[in-house]
Amino acid sequence: MGRPKQFDPDVAVERAMSVFWRKGYAATTPQDLVDEIGIGKGSLYNAFGSKHALFERALLRYRDSQAAWLEELLDHPGSAKDRLRGALEALVELDLGDPDRRGCMAVNTAAELATSDAGTTDTVRKMFARTESAFRVTIEEGQRAGEIAGGRDAAATAAWLLATVIGMRVLAKTAEDATQLRRVVDAAMASL
Amino acid sequence: MGRPKQFDPDVAVERAMSVFWRKGYAATTPQDLVDEIGIGKGSLYNAFGSKHALFERALLRYRDSQAAWLEELLDHPGSAKDRLRGALEALVELDLGDPDRRGCMAVNTAAELATSDAGTTDTVRKMFARTESAFRVTIEEGQRAGEIAGGRDAAATAAWLLATVIGMRVLAKTAEDATQLRRVVDAAMASL
DNA sequence: CTAATTTTGTACCTGTCATTCAAATATGTT
């Protein structure tokens, strides 16, 4: 009943994600969003209610695609160490391959909104926890397989790996070439 | 000649830094700045020219105070490893002790502006390079003293330590308590 | 075919953004 939407809300959220990811929350205007999505302002506000609500949906979409991507990488066949190295190297490729150097949307959001937006910060915190958890599982697999020293605290190592990855993704935004990031990967793997 | 300034520009820059640090660049308005600094808008624009110019001065002020703080920590007496651990622990204290959880202004700036502001990004890149360099010097001292394996690539280890610290400072903005950060420090030092 | 429902585009609104300006005020120079 009623007139059907002439645009796909999922596509709209994806395009909104793209804009928010590139420009950040505060610097993105409703005009930017309608330009990118290709709908009118009326439709935008009818469908999503507010800039903030759309941002939250965009962030959740980022979470889903990002988490699936990383978790699939860590689920590849191979040794735990190889999978971890592969994931880090894939992240470097991903970040440096992006002409806009957007980095990680969750990291950018933490940096921009943690002081002012508790709800969004909670979402980001959970995203970090999820990644940390995936790292911990892989590290524990490596310990059972004897590739990683069993005496190490897997939880602490996972937290440290998460910090390393977050740092890498910030550095990817400022790095001029790949050498700095490759060094980070090498040193991180050397000390695992 | 002329009426003398009724405020200290250095104090004004410091207060501006405080606001930009807490709110980020885009979310800070000229009104926020004059409220915090305690001068009129005319004075603000007469003294600094634009919001962006004031931001750059605030960022440079951050760089100077931050770099001095960290470099002094790393210059303390003691073994290289102890100094590195001390620096990481001091950063955790600093970040968690801040009620606003502002994290690191350079990191926040990289996250917010790297896609859009080449000049500022260059400043941040140099700040990162300076910290990385201070880490490398300390690591090399540790290698000469035999505390850190000489076979390790000091430059790569320093890059990795920089990434770890950047990640920690992002996590400090979302972490609910100190455990996650303490784990990062422990794991980082364990693998040094 | 209509009634009911929903979307859409345009126009509009209020407030704020970043900046500028005029006038008043405070100093150094002659």
Added chain:
DNA sequence: AACATATTTGAATGACAGGTACAAAATTAG
């Protein structure tokens, strides 16, 4: 004292932010 210079304040500016209102258009249930 008169003047030139520099700074202060706060109002004024044009542009745009974020969002709303509304009538016309599109669809489906009955």
